[in-house]
Every structure is written in structure tokens, then in C-alpha cells.
Amino acid sequence: xxxxxxxxxxxxxxxxxxxxxxxxxxxxxxxxxxxxxxxxxxxxxxxxxxxxxxxxxxxxxxxxxxxxxxxxxxxxxxxxxxxxxxxxxxxxxxxxxxxxxxxxxxxxxxxxxxxxxxxxxxxxxxxxxxxxxxxxxxxxxxxxxxxxxxxxxxxxxxxxxxxxxxxxxxxxxxxxxxxxxxxxxxxxxxxxxxxxxxxxxxxxxxxxxxxxxxxxxxxxxxxxxxxxxxxxxxxxxxxxxxxxxxxxxxxxxxxxxxxxxxxxxxxxxxxxxxxxxxxxxxxxxxxx
Amino acid sequence: xxxxxxxxxxxxxxxxxxxxxxxxxxxxxxxxxxxxxxxxxxxxxxxxxxxxxxxxxxxxxxxxxxxxxxxxxxxxxxxxxxxxxxxxxxxxxxxxxxxxxxxxxxxxxxxxxxxxxxxxxxxxxxxxxxxxxxxxxxxxxxxxxxxxxxxxxxxxxxxxxxxxxxxxxxxxxxxxxxxxxxxxxxxxxxxxxxxxxxxxxxxxxxxxxxxxxxxxxxxxxxxxxxxxxxxxxxxxxxxxxxxxxxxxxxxxxxxxxxxxxxxxxxxxxxxxxxxxxxxxxxxxxxxx
Numbered sequence: 001x002x003x004x005x006x007x008x009x010x011x012x013x014x015x016x017x018x019x020x021x022x023x024x025x026x027x028x029x030x031x032x033x034x035x036x037x038x039x040x041x042x043x044x045x046x047x048x049x050x051x052x053x054x055x056x057x058x059x060x061x062x063x064x065x066x067x068x069x070x071x072x073x074x075x076x077x078x079x080x081x082x083x084x085x086x087x088x089x090x091x092x093x094x095x096x097x098x099x100x101x102x103x104x105x106x107x108x109x110x111x112x113x114x115x116x117x118x119x120x121x122x123x124x125x126x127x128x129x130x131x132x133x134x135x136x137x138x139x140x141x142x143x144x145x146x147x148x149x150x151x152x153x154x155x156x157x158x159x160x161x162x163x164x165x166x167x168x169x170x171x172x173x174x175x176x177x178x179x180x181x182x183x184x185x186x187x188x189x190x191x192x193x194x195x196x197x198x199x200x201x202x203x204x205x206x207x208x209x210x211x212x213x214x215x216x217x218x219x220x221x222x223x224x225x226x227x228x229x230x231x232x233x234x235x236x237x238x239x240x241x242x243x244x245x246x247x248x249x250x251x252x253x254x255x256x257x258x259x260x261x262x263x264x265x266x267x268x269x270x271x272x273x274x275x276x277x278x279x280x281x282x283x284x285x286x287x288x
Numbered sequence: 289x290x291x292x293x294x295x296x297x298x299x300x301x302x303x304x305x306x307x308x309x310x311x312x313x314x315x316x317x318x319x320x321x322x323x324x325x326x327x328x329x330x331x332x333x334x335x336x337x338x339x340x341x342x343x344x345x346x347x348x349x350x351x352x353x354x355x356x357x358x359x360x361x362x363x364x365x366x367x368x369x370x371x372x373x374x375x376x377x378x379x380x381x382x383x384x385x386x387x388x389x390x391x392x393x394x395x396x397x398x399x400x401x402x403x404x405x406x407x408x409x410x411x412x413x414x415x416x417x418x419x420x421x422x423x424x425x426x427x428x429x430x431x432x433x434x435x436x437x438x439x440x441x442x443x444x445x446x447x448x449x450x451x452x453x454x455x456x457x458x459x460x461x462x463x464x465x466x467x468x469x470x471x472x473x474x475x476x477x478x479x480x481x482x483x484x485x486x487x488x489x490x491x492x493x494x495x496x497x498x499x500x501x502x503x504x505x506x507x508x509x510x511x512x513x514x515x516x517x518x519x520x521x522x523x524x525x526x527x528x529x530x531x532x533x534x535x536x537x538x539x540x541x542x543x544x545x546x547x548x549x550x551x552x553x554x555x556x557x558x559x560x561x562x563x564x565x566x567x568x569x570x571x572x573x574x575x576x
Binding site: 001002005006007008009010011012013014015016017018019020021022023024025026028029030052053055056058062064065066067068097098099100101102103104105106107109111113114115116118123125126186187188203 | 290294295296297299300301302303305306308312313316317340341344346350352353354355356385386387388389391392393394395397399403404406411414475476491
């Protein structure tokens with residue numbers, strides 16, 4: 001409604017409530033300029049915030065961006081970053097409505113805040129899962145982790161996985177869809193499926209058991225794991241950065257096919273895989 | 289409505305529109321940990337964003353904070369910062385509803401995004417000033433600049449001015465008040481009165497002439513200027529960081545006493561002081 005150029009922007013919030021989330025990305029820690037283009041960094045920084053909005057069941061409406069740039073940063077790099085922000089937002093009909101630029105002494109700093117509108121729906125939090133609910137995921141798991149492992153190992157090939165690390169593709173529309181379908185809890189998988197489902201288990205006071213046979217292991221993932229002597233299921237269970245959505249639904253919910261049922265909510269407090277508990281060692285506990 | 293702990297927070301936006309603004313503060317550039325306590329840095333970081341919301345004519349409702357912290361940052365420092373955020377927000381009835389913490393390699397990074405509600409009012413932008421309008425300010429000018437000059441010079445004394453540098457006190461309630469009074473343009477003075485009024489002149493296509501005799505020069509400011517052989521009017525005209533509000537009003541507007549008339553809008557495009565133009569050299573042009 002009012003974009004950059006004033007003290008503040010004005011964004012439509014027809015619901016009468018607004019969803020808001022923020023992330024800070026630091027060069028070297030969250031991205032590397034030698035591994036990702038400015039454009040991809042912009043896409044990724046926007047994506048991880050837009051995915052958080054989607055994970056509440058809301059439609060993203062706008063982002064604002066705070067940038068810290070070292071003196072030597074070229075305008076082409078900044079333009080690429082801005083293009084990335086804009087194009088990722090365009091995927092969901094959102095806009096970049098404001099920002100702030102400062103000179104940083106050392107390394108690029110990117111702060112993104114995303115807003116969203118619930119369209120009258122109740123927000124889907126982490127605390128509503130109930131024993132008997134289905135656990136389902138939408139989007140990719142383990143791809144970004146595999147891509148990062150390939151980059152770290154200096155391995156060529158598997159462009160789809162490296163691309164997944166550089167530029168996540170969150171299933172944005174699946175968040176509001178899940179809310180309409182009656183999801184009881186939802187989050188976006190940013191730290192790994194096991195760890196993030198642990199948040200739902202804790203906040204909802206339930207246990208979650210995943211069916212290892214139901215977890216998707218597409219070809220590129222198993223092939224890359226073979227090339228690196230890695231375990232693809234470990235990437236799927238513990239890899240972050242794909243920004244899949246994980247949600248729980250009442251057991252009779254008719255789920256569309258892009259929501260893949262991978263487990264079940266029960267009484268208790270643990271996250272297990274095929275009934276085996278996930279201890280402090282994480283994934284290692286399931287492996288033989 | 290929903291605070292920290294989920295993918296995103298939920299904030300009431302009864303107006304159906306939401307005001308949003310963001311700022312990035314970098315250690316060494318925007319604050320120094322040896323000059324300001326964590327608490328004061330938190331107060332200041334919140335204040336400058338809440339003031340931007342107020343300058344649109346809106347009531348601040350919430351902030352979210354992204355923090356980059358070096359490994360050695362103590363919890364007491366972080367607690368002090370959080371207290372500062374919370375207490376500055378409490379001044380306006382707003383809350384800290386979410387955040388993100390990352391490990392930074394070098395220096396504290398603070399990204400603050402503030403939201404606000406217009407309560408049905410039109411936003412007051414920078415583009416509505418018309419020839420004949422009054423120019424008025426609310427809040428302090430030059431105090432923070434004087435405090436910074438005292439710190440840079442290592443001068444003792446004048447605690448009120450040093451305090452003004454460490455912790456601005458924006459006149460929050462005056463922003464929505466100005467909107468109700470029919471302000472035609474408004475902004476918060478963050479870069480200096482001349483420079484910021486230049487934004488109104490440019491966006492509105494008008495000139496602005498300030499009356500030097502009307503500009504407030506309180507005792508501590510003239511005394512500190514005497515001690516440093518500085519010009520207090522220069523601090524008032526070019527000093528930022530006090531986050532006063534500057535607004536234009538139709539000339540017959542009955543202004544309450546905390547809105548001080550300091551100038552007049554005219555035809556043209558320049559900002560002048562007592563009829564003398566402000567060129568690229570800024571304040572130097574007015575001095576003799």
C-alpha cells in the first residue's frame with residue numbers, strides 16, 4: 001500500500017491480525033559468497049522467512065530487509081541480491097516493501113522480516129498435535145544437506161542437490177492448505193526433521209513415531225549418498241535448509257498427494273523412528 | 289496474540305493495514321559497547337524503530353529482533369539488551385513478539401523490525417506538505433549530537449546530553465496526535481533536521497524556511513557548546529539520533545504547546561534557514 005521511501009511501509013492486513021517472523025543471516029555462517037550467487041542468497045534469505053509465514057497457515061504479504069554491506073561490495077552484487085528477494089517474493093504474491101542499508105566492517109549481514117495474512121484462519125502452532133494424528137510432510141527433505149555435503153567434499157555432479165542447497169523451494173501453498181484441511185500443528189523443517197518434530201512433540205505434549213519406509217528417498221539422494229559413502233536417510237532425518245513443511249492432521253483427514261504421511265502421533269514425549277528412540281546422539285541411535 | 293516460540297508471531301492489526309519498518313544496527317558503527325550499556329543499546333535500537341512507526345501517525349504494536357552475537361557475549365549482556373527492548377516497547381504499549389539469534393564472527397549485530405497500527409487514520413507520508421503550511425517539531429534536537437561530541441572529546445559533565453546520546457526519548461505520542469491534527473507530512477529526525485526536512489521538501493515539491501530564532505537552544509546545549517567551542521545551532525540543525533518528529537500542518541492548525549513552530553513551507557525546492565539556502569556544504573552556509 002506504501003512501499004520504500006518513507007519512515008515505514010504500509011501493508012494490507014485484511015485479517016485484522018498479521019503474522020511476523022524474522023531471521024538474521026551472516027556471511028560465513030549462513031551463506032558463502034564463493035558458493036552462492038547474490039541472486040541465490042537473496043532467494044534463500046527470502047525463502048526461509050516466507051516459509052515460516054506459510055508454516056503458520058498464512059499467506060506471505062511482504063518482506064522488509066536490513067542489509068549490512070562491506071565497503072567493497074559492488075552494486076552488481078547488491079542488485080543481484082535485490083533481484084533474488086523480489087523474485088522469491090513474487091512466487092507467493094508478496095513484495096519487498098522497505099529496508100535499511102548500513103556499512104558493515106566485516107562480512108555481509110542480511111536481516112529479513114516477513115509478514116503474512118491468515119485470511120480468517122486460526123494460526124497453526126506447534127502445540128495442537130493429539131495422539132492418533134497423522135504426521136505428514138510437504139516439500140523436499142535432505143536435498144539441501146546432500147548439496148552441502150557435496151560442496152564440502154568438492155564433489156562434482158548432482159546439480160539438483162547443490163541447487164537445493166543454494167536455493168530452497170519451500171512448498172509455500174501447502175501451509176495455508178494445511179490450515180484449511182484442519183492441521184493440528186505445523187512447522188517448517190529448518191533444523192532437520194527429527195529435531196523440528198521434537199518441537200511439536202514438546203509443545204504438544206505428545207510422542208511422534210516416524211515410519212522409516214515411508215520417508216522419501218529419491219534417486220539423486222541415494223546416488224549422492226553412494227558417491228560420498230553417506231547415509232541418505234540421515235540427510236532426510238537431520239538435514240535442514242530444505243524448508244519442507246511438517247504437519248499433524250486428524251487421522252481421517254483426506255490429504256492431497258503432495259502431503260506424504262510419514263508417521264503417527266502418540267502418547268508420550270519422544271520422537272522415534274520405527275519405534276526406536278532418538279536420544280541425545282540423534283540419528284546414530286536408529287542406525288545399524 | 290502469539291509471541292515467541294513458534295515459526296512466526298501473530299500481532300493484532302485492527303486497522304486492516306499494518307505499518308512496518310526495519311533498521312540494522314552494527315557494533316562500532318551504530319553503537320559502542322564501551323560507551324553504552326546493553327540495556328541502553330536495547331532501548332536505543334527499539335526507540336529508533338518505534339519512532340519511525342510513530343512518524344507515520346501510527347501506534348507501535350510489536351517488534352521482532354534479529355541478534356548476531358559473538359561467541360564471548362555473556363548472558364548478562366544479552367539479558368540487559370532484552371530488558372532494554374522490552375522496557376522501551378512498554379513505553380508505547382508494544383511487545384517483543386519474536387526474534388532470531390545467530391553466532392556472529394565479529395561484533396554484535398542487531399536487526400529490529402517494528403509494527404504499528406494506524407487506527408483508521410491515513411498514514412502521514414513525506415509528500416503532503418503544501419506552501420503555506422507550518423513546520424513544527426516535537427521532541428529534542430541536537431542533544432544526542434552534543435552528547436556524542438562530549439564523548440568523542442572525552443569531556444566530563446553534561447550527563448543529560450550524554451544520556452540523550454545513549455538513550456533517545458522520542459515523543460512517541462506526538463506522531464498519532466499529529467495525524468489526528470491533520471499533519472500534511474511528517475518524519476522522524478534521524479539524520480539531522482536540515483537533511484530530513486530536505487526529504488519532505490523533495491517528496492512534496494516545496495521549499496521550507498526555518499526561523500533560526502524559533503529553534504530551541506536550551507541551557508545545557510549552549511553550555512556544552514561553550515565548553516567544546518562548538519556551535520549549538522549546528523547540533524540542532526544537523527544532529528541526528530534524538531528522533532524528534534518534524535511535521536507540516538495547515539497554517540490555521542491549533543497546535544498543542546509540545547509542537548513548536550519553527551518554520552514555514554513555501555513554493556520552490558530548497559531548505560533555508562532565515563532565508564539563506566542550504567547548499568552541499570550544509571550548515572556551513574548559514575554560519576558567519
